[in-house]
Amino acid sequence: MIQRKQSVFLLLAFIASVVCLCLRIGDIEPAGMGVGFKLYNLMLDKGASVDYSPCGLFGILLISSAMSLATIFLYRNRKLQSSLCL
Structure with missing residues (x-):
């Protein structure tokens, strides 16, 4: 499976x-609100009422890892x- 250095780097990129x-x-x-929240790639922190959706970044990372x-x-x-690596 891992026969070239290129495959090792692809495995590291996947990880x-x-x-x-x-x-x-x-x-x-x-x-002005004083209440902050944490934005994760998969979800928003509990208690966040503002809609900042990280779906675009999640999709790009999912396609890249696949x-x-x-x-x-x-x-x-x-x-x-x-050519796929490029």
Whole structure:
């Protein structure tokens, strides 16, 4: 499965994107309200009444991690694997 350095880097990219799916994006405190909340990639912190949806970033990270994982198994066709990595 992992025959080239390229496949090892793809595996590391997959692990990094899965870790990014679970990390916090930031703290948001609306002006004048005084109550802040934490924005995660998968969800909002409990008690948040403001609609800041992280669905776009979640979708991009999900597609990126799926492509990295799928590209690892294309080790027999190096040209296709290289073009998908780009």
